[in-house]
Amino acid sequence: MRRLLWALAGTSLLAGWPQTVPERTQLKRTSTVAEVRAFMEALRKQAPGLEPYQPKGAPRTTETGKPLLAWRLRGNGRDPLRVFVNANIHAGEVEGKEAIQQILRELLQGKHPGLRRDLDLVVMPAYNADGTDALDPAIRPWQPNPTESGVGRRENALGLDLNRDLMKAAAPNTRWLLAMLGDFDPAAVLDLHTTNGSTHGFHLTHGPACTLGADGDLLAFNRAMLVAVREQLKAEGMPTYDYGNFVPYRPTPEKPPTAWETYDAHPRLLTNYPALRNRLAVLSESYVYRSWPDRIADTRRFVLACLTWMAEHRGEIRGQIQGAQARWLEAWKKGPVSLPLSAKLKQVERAAFDWVDPIRDEKGRLVGEKSRTHLELPSFVGFEGQDFVTVPAGYLVDPAYAPTVLPLLQAHGLKVLKGSARQRGLAVLHFHETSRKLSASAYQGVFTLELQGAWRADPAAKKLQLAWAPEDLDRALYIPLDQPLGRLAFYLLDPRSTDSLAYWGVFHSALIRGDGMWGEPPRFPILAVGRGDSDAVAITTMPAPKAQE
Structure with a gap:
């Protein structure tokens, strides 16, 4: 039935409008960098407003010469909020790449008029351009994939995970993004992924910035935004929750889950880095074991829900950003400033979870359920700083x-x-x-x-x-x-x-x-x-994250 609906979407419902690669291939393929560009150029011919975007002074290609391509759709209302949407930083997680193309088409078709009016968008569907084009059906076999093309590679051509590169900025992709943050200066960054791990009952998991040493009030607002989006989607029949994994990482009936833990507080991650610049961020993780069209649809729905919330609360968002910036500068007038050198997970709430004991096929895909257990577990989806030191x-x-x-x-x-x-x-x-x-x-x-x-x-x-x-x-x-x-x-x-x-x-x-x-x-x-340290600090090394976003 889903394939039939997608086929219909590619005919009568999209008559005259360009189709994404999954739509026109009946879900057999995902798009390459060239096909993303062709789709965007077709949209530009169909309706005015969409324009190529290149930050001032930014690299234009990857190390291998693949183009770094982004597009801007300016809001047509008064003083729209700037938002950046990034996809395919891990090119085996292709759902965001396809969903954001659909969203741009809908905006140009006149759907979602509030978003078209109140948001100024820059989107980069194929951030990891090298990985995007390295398609192989053997990659990520545990998730239902487009059968003909498969999906791309997690890392870039040099073997680097671009989602660990935000601080050292070794890759041209990262330097492009840093240039964009300075040039476009978005209030929020959305980064679109697909999970790897736990078998849970959510259609999608998500996360705010949870960055070591960032402004606490801004982080709390970032989380509150996603709680509001989560509750809205839940009321509409789409269960979501904070990104993470069960503890133990691979539970069994003999060792069932005892807690839920989120990922990492390091600013090297794209979802965390913007908070050190006093900006909001959103991590989206479609559920790896849902079908290929469902993962695209879930990502599209979640992104639209986030964008809608941002458009409706753009005044509050600007106020929170300005407040975070002012608090940092004001702190210097009051005395010594301190920041943490490490962070530890903290329990934010107890929450309801479904734990699926899966039946898998020979490729590791979930093809059935031995059981589904309803649990209430402590949820460690936040961090608190430790090992504070005086800032010089x-x-x-x-x-x-x-x-x-x-x-x-x-x-x-x-x-x-x-x-x-x-x-x-x-x-x-x-x-x-x-x-x-x-x-x-x-x-x-x-x-x-x-x-x-x-x-x-x-x-x-x-x-x-x-x-x-x-x-x-x-x-x-x-x-x-x-x-x-x-x-x-x-x-x-x-x-x-x-x-x-x-x-x-x-x-x-x-x-x-x-x-x-x-x-x-x-x-x-x-x-x-400036000021020295009164005593040497014993640093508690932050543990490596179990969840690999």
């Missing part, structure tokens, strides 16, 4: 690293000054390392480095270490933290942050010495300016 007035970065670090900081939208612009009355502080952990294996192509320690006024004693001369301090990069994106600057530059440039290997030549490095030790490449 700013950081100085060794001028030797300026060619690498300056473009990266500027890509993030940070204000970067010369070291000579620092406040002369504040102390220059040196990092005293107390422990370190170099990863045993590469993560995202990097042997990551976790550092612990504290900032002190006296240099760390190390024989023959390169000293900081006054002219070095004046030539250094100075990044003040009392700027609008100061939270982001802290997590990029404090060496104890597990999303910092030090963690991601930018300073490995100075911080990791090994065979063949026979010279005198270089100096630590970052200094702090």
